[in-house]
Amino acid sequence: MANSREMARSCADRATRASVHGDVAPMQPATHRRNTAVSLLLATLLAVAIVTGCDRLLTERPDPGTRFDQPIEGLGNGELGRFQAGQAQFRRGFTIDEGLGPVFNNRSCASCHSADGRGVLENSLVRFSRGLDPITAEGGPQLQDKAIPGADPEVLPPGVDVSRRLPPPVFGVGLIEAITDSCILSHADPTDADGDGISGRPNYVMAESFVPATEPGGGPGPRIGRFSRKAQVPALLQQVIEAYHQDMGITSSFRSTDNVNPLSNKPNPDQARDPEVGGGEVDAVMNYVRMLAPPAPGEWTDRRRQGEALFVAATCATCHVPVMRAGWHDIEALANRDVLLYSDLLLHDLGDGLADNRPDGSADGKEWRTAPLWGMRLVREFLAGDMLLMHDGRARSVEAAINLHGGEAAGAASAFQAMTADERAALIDFVESR
Amino acid sequence: MIDAPRCRHGLAGWAPVAAFALAASVASTAFAAPPRSAAGAAAAKAPMPAGIVLDGPYHGRSDVFAFGGHGEVRFGHDRERGIENPEWLSFPRLEAFALARIHRRAQLVVDAAYDRTMDQLILERGLIDVRVAPSWSVHAGVMLPPLGRANREHQSPRAEFSDRSLVASDLVGAPVSMFGIGIHGLRGGAGLPAMTYELDIVNGYDDGVVTEASPGTRIPSGRNSAGDNNGMPALAGRLAIRPHPGSEYGVAAYTGQYNTTEVEGATVDDARYLHMTVLDATTMVSGFRVSGEAGLAIIDIPPALRAIFPEQQWGAAVEVSRGLFRPLIAAWRTSSLSLAIRGDAVDFDRTIPGDSRSRLTAALNIRPSDRAVVRGQWFYEVTRDRFDNDAPAAGVAASGAIYF
Numbered sequence: 001m002a003n004s005r006e007m008a009r010s011c012a013d014r015a016t017r018a019s020v021h022g023d024v025a026p027m028q029p030a031t032h033r034r035n036t037a038v039s040l041l042l043a044t045l046l047a048v049a050i051v052t053g054c055d056r057l058l059t060e061r062p063d064p065g066t067r068f069d070q071p072i073e074g075l076g077n078g079e080l081g082r083f084q085a086g087q088a089q090f091r092r093g094f095t096i097d098e099g100l101g102p103v104f105n106n107r108s109c110a111s112c113h114s115a116d117g118r119g120v121l122e123n124s125l126v127r128f129s130r131g132l133d134p135i136t137a138e139g140g141p142q143l144q145d146k147a148i149p150g151a152d153p154e155v156l157p158p159g160v161d162v163s164r165r166l167p168p169p170v171f172g173v174g175l176i177e178a179i180t181d182s183c184i185l186s187h188a189d190p191t192d193a194d195g196d197g198i199s200g201r202p203n204y205v206m207a208e209s210f211v212p213a214t215e216p217g218g219g220p221g222p223r224i225g226r227f228s229r230k231a232q233v234p235a236l237l238q239q240v241i242e243a244y245h246q247d248m249g250i251t252s253s254f255r256s257t258d259n260v261n262p263l264s265n266k267p268n269p270d271q272a273r274d275p276e277v278g279g280g281e282v283d284a285v286m287n288y289v290r291m292l293a294p295p296a297p298g299e300w301t302d303r304r305r306q307g308e309a310l311f312v313a314a315t316c317a318t319c320h321v322p323v324m325r326a327g328w329h330d331i332e333a334l335a336n337r338d339v340l341l342y343s344d345l346l347l348h349d350l351g352d353g354l355a356d357n358r359p360d361g362s363a364d365g366k367e368w369r370t371a372p373l374w375g376m377r378l379v380r381e382f383l384a385g386d387m388l389l390m391h392d393g394r395a396r397s398v399e400a401a402i403n404l405h406g407g408e409a410a411g412a413a414s415a416f417q418a419m420t421a422d423e424r425a426a427l428i429d430f431v432e433s434r
Numbered sequence: 435m436i437d438a439p440r441c442r443h444g445l446a447g448w449a450p451v452a453a454f455a456l457a458a459s460v461a462s463t464a465f466a467a468p469p470r471s472a473a474g475a476a477a478a479k480a481p482m483p484a485g486i487v488l489d490g491p492y493h494g495r496s497d498v499f500a501f502g503g504h505g506e507v508r509f510g511h512d513r514e515r516g517i518e519n520p521e522w523l524s525f526p527r528l529e530a531f532a533l534a535r536i537h538r539r540a541q542l543v544v545d546a547a548y549d550r551t552m553d554q555l556i557l558e559r560g561l562i563d564v565r566v567a568p569s570w571s572v573h574a575g576v577m578l579p580p581l582g583r584a585n586r587e588h589q590s591p592r593a594e595f596s597d598r599s600l601v602a603s604d605l606v607g608a609p610v611s612m613f614g615i616g617i618h619g620l621r622g623g624a625g626l627p628a629m630t631y632e633l634d635i636v637n638g639y640d641d642g643v644v645t646e647a648s649p650g651t652r653i654p655s656g657r658n659s660a661g662d663n664n665g666m667p668a669l670a671g672r673l674a675i676r677p678h679p680g681s682e683y684g685v686a687a688y689t690g691q692y693n694t695t696e697v698e699g700a701t702v703d704d705a706r707y708l709h710m711t712v713l714d715a716t717t718m719v720s721g722f723r724v725s726g727e728a729g730l731a732i733i734d735i736p737p738a739l740r741a742i743f744p745e746q747q748w749g750a751a752v753e754v755s756r757g758l759f760r761p762l763i764a765a766w767r768t769s770s771l772s773l774a775i776r777g778d779a780v781d782f783d784r785t786i787p788g789d790s791r792s793r794l795t796a797a798l799n800i801r802p803s804d805r806a807v808v809r810g811q812w813f814y815e816v817t818r819d820r821f822d823n824d825a826p827a828a829g830v831a832a833s834g835a836i837y838f
Contacts, residue, residue: 095647095655096645097642384787
């Protein structure tokens with residue numbers, strides 16, 4: 001009985017063991033007055049802060065056109081939902097347990113493309129081949145220098161042609177996809193018929209067999225390549241699938257077997273069930289990049305107008321075509337509009353200095369697709385103040401990039417070098433405002 | 435996915451642990467007598483390292499059977515870069531614990547919790563605690579290793595904030611439970627400051643540190659209280675001094691192999707270790723309660739992953755709080771109002787500028803009694819990716835937590 005009473009008393013007086021604020025003793029009047037004053041002051045400050053700066057205190061939405069990861073204007077609600085779902089997949093970091101590897105370069109799309117823009121030197125990719133042979137039996141066409149435990153990373157075989165590639169920006173690729181073949185071909189001059197020293201030809205390539213004819217760039221027969229540094233990829237689906245497979249070692253229903261190091265005799269330690277992503281995830285990522293808007297160009301100033309005129313006069317705009325035209329696209333916001341790309345999407349010989357001596361599709365070792373200049377004004381912002389230009393990031397400024405142009409672009413580079421310092425500065429200001 | 439480990443060495447590494455357990459059992463029998471001296475009795479009542487057994491309010495009697503628990507609900511309005519998070523209601527934590535005294539020197543403790551950071555129901559504690567002598571005890575089972583104070587003391591109604599510091603949540607992974615055996619005790623007296631100590635031999639973090647971590651090395655992904663993946667025990671310990679009431683300064687350390695070296699008989703990797711040190715301090719300064727925590731972790735990463743899986747991480751947190759009114763309402767003797775501010779940060783990769791999180795949090799806590807809190811909170815946080823691009827996030831929240 002005594003025990004029962006004791007237990008009952010203990011229960012009634014429960015929860016007294018822990019003193020949450022044992023250090024705060026009942027207050028003296030002076031302390032109470034001081035704390036009242038402090039409380040009133042804090043309450044006033046809080047009220048003022050809430051009234052005047054709610055958005056700032058809770059973060060603000062960035063203005064349209066100021067980032068690389070914003071949706072293109074004019075999307076419907078359903079499309080915006082798909083955009084957001086795709087963004088989550090784009091940012092998804094794969095774990096080893098989820099199938100990362102066995103050999104790979106990085107663990108997510110977003111970990112290569114800084115804020116959906118270009119990458120940095122540390123995560124540039126190395127592509128290699130022996131001439132036109134992608135030497136898949138030796139690990140080609142891409143070096144996967146990272147491996148999960150139990151697998152050997154690839155090492156570069158001797159005597160191969162090597163090309164280091166900076167991850168390109170992924171915004172605006174839907175608009176590139178929507179540009180009509182006829183628009184691209186209208187800028188081509190493969191035999192330099194006009195005698196300006198600048199040719200330009202499309203890279204006709206075959207789409208991978210998994211790309212259906214219903215996809216832009218898909219189906220049998222040669223297609224105009226639009227994506228990647230040498231325009232060797234005709235379809236966005238192909239680009240996404242190869243990035244999953246080659247860059248992350250993630251299998252899909254389109255590429256359902258693991259990408260292993262063929263020169264390693266170790267068993268494949270990747271035990272994740274294949275395919276490691278489904279068609280829905282692939283579709284989500286593809287639609288996300290499709291709907292990414294290019295940043296808005298900067299405001300026009302007199303100096304920039306002068307720079308634009310100089311840009312045209314130096315024949316830069318012959319290849320860096322300011323405006324291309326999009327045709328039909330099943331995403332209405334991408335269709336039938338001007339595209340401020342500053343590229344003709346054609347191959348040009350840029351000379352020995354930039355040559356990687358490695359063919360890709362019908363592109364030879366000196367040819368590169370004209371790099372779009374859109375988004376230039378934000379490159380520094382999303383590369384921690386750095387400016388990495390050209391296919392391998394070797395140029396740290398627009399001026400350095402122009403000076404590296406050779407081959408068909410040697411005339412443009414010479415014209416730039418012949419300008420006064422003020423004119424060069426105006427041209428650079430114009431380019432950096434795109 | 436790597437299969438469940440089948441280590442050739444089996445549990446060989448745990449043999450010394452078994453020997454230690456046997457010795458402790460014998461010792462507990464040998465010392466099974468009440469304290470004979472007044473000093474011994476005083477020591478028995480003195481504060482032991484917090485959180486090994488139960489230190490929350492409970493129903494019943496600690497000398498027979500006791501049980502209790504607490505829960506928290508949070509209503510929030512969070513935004514990341516101006517875009518609202520649709521999840522406005524959440525349950526950060528729900529915990530239930532029970533204690534049964536099976537002998538005058540031994541008690542069983544069970545503590546199960548749903549914690550939002552893990553998003554599952556876990557056994558945080560399931561241990562037997564045997565008081566070998568008045569000033570030291572042996573404990574074995576599933577325990578919360580002493581990796582900083584926050585891993586032990588994370589009961590929602592007592593906390594000043596509804597979420598833990600980034601050191602605790604993102605570096606250590608609190609709450610992190612492991613199974614093993616250890617000792618804890620108290621030294622000091624005779625003019626010397628009280629000192630508590632604890633040393634545990636535990637199963638340790640597992641491969642998840644790397645294999646289940648999507649953004650790079652993340653120690654919380656290696657939490658594992660269910661099994662041992664490599665047969666090699668890890669060591670965790672903490673030493674703390676309490677120079678005067680309300681103050682404590684602690685240093686904790688952890689070391690252990692985290693990875694599996696063999697899968698199905700084939701060697702897949704060398705043994706790789708995780709080392710961690712956590713410092714914590716709590717004191718009173720001019721009526722303000724000031725506490726802080728700092729941690730450094732060094733993780734041995736396989737060479738083929740080092741470029742994207744960092745090997746050194748650290749974090750720090752400083753928290754200042756002040757009780758403004760007690761009682762807040764005259765009729766409620768233990769009601770109180772307090773204000774707290776915390777700054778905390780964790781750097782997931784010491785070698786680059788990005789890959790980090792930093793946060794500022796302010797909270798106003800109204801406690802109708804010591805058993806419950808109603809909290810208003812604001813935070814502003816900046817997450818930086820490995821390119822050093824920032825993603826600001828902020829939010830306001832109202833939350834309530836109560837012991838039941």
